[in-house]
Amino acid sequence: MMDIVGILTVGKGGWGVALLLASGVTLSLSVLGFLLGALFGAVVALGRLSQRRLPVWLASTYGTVFRGVPDLLTIYLLYYGGSIALTHVGKLMGGTGFIGLPAFATGVFAIGVISGAYQAEVYRGAYFAVDRGQLDACKSLGLSGFQSQRLVVVPQLMRHALPGLGNVWQLVLKDSALISVIGLVELMRQAQIGAGSTREPFVFYIAAGALYFLIAAATGTIFRWGEARAWRGMVRT
Amino acid sequence: MIDLAFFFEIIPALLAGLPLTLQLAGSSIGIGFVLALTLALAQQGNHRILVWPIRTFVAVFRGTPLLVQMFLIYYGLGQFRPSLQAIGLWWLFREPYWCAIFALSLNTAAYGSEILRGAIQGVPRGLVETATAFGMSRLLTLRLVVLPLAFRQAIPGYSNEIILMVKGTSLASIITLMEVTGIAQGLISQTYRAVEVFVAAGAIYLTLNFTMISALNALEAWLTPYRVRD
Structure with missing residues (x-):
């Protein structure tokens, strides 16, 4: 065992700064992927709640596929599939050789696609938790359909969706480690690089695990705070 | 097209x-379930010496990515080869196959123990008291009353965990399987x-x-x- 503290310090010859920067990449990758997933999730949930058959079918297929297939496989599909398409375009423009997609953007997109499938379920469940009587009340107040959704249903739906969204967020954070396979230097990849060059894999993977744990704990607190805030003034049974 | x-x-x-995927999933779900049940039952007595380490184990394995756990076990522990050889465990940590099963089992044990703990606590207290009143021993109560009800209660949650494990076996490909x-x-x-x-x-x-x-x-x-x- 070398000097463990030395390896992880912030100073010269230490990997502390690199690991902290990589944690920043992990955090921004996860946040952007989660937000994109919220958009996908909302669209898919709308599809599921539709009265027509085609949107319902499309939305449930999306959910089944991306929740049932390993996330790693989805990441390979998006990265290689996108890169292959890009390479074809490159050839048409007279380029040669393989063109890879930018890893960060692909990672955000992949997390968006995967977490969208999970978030859709959360939103759909939360939609049914809002009392139907509220819609009748909206009608009697003369609100239009869109107005009653925007002003009455969605704000209340978020209250019910928060615990589920917190779970999806934790899933997203851990899933972001898989983006390391397409070469993005986030926390997991940085730990691999450090482990490779110092031959101290144990120290680096423990450090990476600890950083993931800290990020998960800190962000979990934010969700709990948000939940407490959303439910203030309400009696919870 | x-x-x-x-x-x-x-x-x-x-x-x-597919056989390898099935082996990885089957062994880790099986081993993980036995571990999960053991951990869930060990927490029932509320002995601090038992509960505290188990809670820590569960928090650590639920709070970190499965990939980190797998790399830590396969590459990280490989660093301690001489000591592992000395205690005769090197055969286990040398093979990516056993490391993958080890990591997957511990991971699912952490999630599974929480599902089972909740299900066991969900068994109505009155039923346990009735069993006691009938003169049933704690073990008999567990076997005939608590566990059958808890297992049934746990199935939906455990189904999700099993799907996650089947998907989780895909990470074994990163450690060469x-x-x-x-x-x-x-x-x-x-x-x-x-x-x-x-x-x-x-x-x-x-x-x-x-x-x-x-x-x-x-x-x-x-x-x-x-x-x-x-």
């Missing part, structure tokens, strides 16, 4: 990885046909997951004969 002949070529190649996802990645980089390979490999996983879900639903229905289905 879609070339059927190509599918007939890649499907057998991908299916060759050529299961379905590993083969799929190889095929994509050889043929440059990502969509077709994804569809074929995805279909294998979806079939596997559907089979598991149907089996577990059947088990739940069998354990709940009186429930009227709506």
Whole structure:
């Protein structure tokens, strides 16, 4: 065992700064992927709640596929599939050789696609938790359909969706480690690089695990705070 | 656009990885369940010496990515080769196969123990008291009253965990094991046909997951004969 503290310090010859920067990449990758997933999730949930058959079918297929297939496989599909398409375009423009997609953007997109499938379920469940009587009340107040959704249903739906969204967020954070396979230097990849060059894999993977744990704990607190805030003034049974 | 002949070529190649996927999933779900039940039961007594380490274990394995756990066990512990050889455990940590099963089992044990703990605590207290009043020992109460009810209660939650484990076996491909996802990645980089390979490999996983879900639903229905289905 070398000097463990030395390896992880912030100073010269230490990997502390690199690991902290990589944690920043992990955090921004996860946040952007989660937000994109919220958009996908909302669209898919709308599809599921539709009265027509085609949107319902499309939305449930999306959910089944991306929740049932390993996330790693989805990441390979998006990265290689996108890169292959890009390479074809490159050839048409007279380029040669393989063109890879930018890893960060692909990672955000992949997390968006995967977490969208999970978030859709959360939103759909939360939609049914809002009392139907509220819609009748909206009608009697003369609100239009869109107005009653925007002003009455969605704000209340978020209250019910928060615990589920917190779970999806934790899933997203851990899933972001898989983006390391397409070469993005986030926390997991940085730990691999450090482990490779110092031959101290144990120290680096423990450090990476600890950083993931800290990020998960800190962000979990934010969700709990948000939940407490959303439910203030309400009696919870 | 879609070339059927190509599918007939890649499907057998991908299916060759299925036995490994099934082995990894089967062993880790089995070992994980035994561990999960042990951990859940050990917390029932509320002994601080037992509860505190178990809670820590659960928090650590639920709070970190499975990939980190797998790398820590495979590459991280490999660093201690002399000590592992001295205690005769090197055979286990030398093989990516055992490391993957080890990591997957501990991971699912952490999640599973929380599901089972909740289910055991969900058994109405009155039933346990009735059993005591009948003169049943704690072990007998556990075996005849608490566990059957808790297992039934736990099935929906545990089904989700089993699906996550089937999907989790794909990470073994990163530590060199050529299961379905590993083969799929190889095929994509050889043929440059990502969509077709994804569809074929995805279909294998979806079939596997559907089979598991149907089996577990059947088990739940069998354990709940009186429930009227709506």
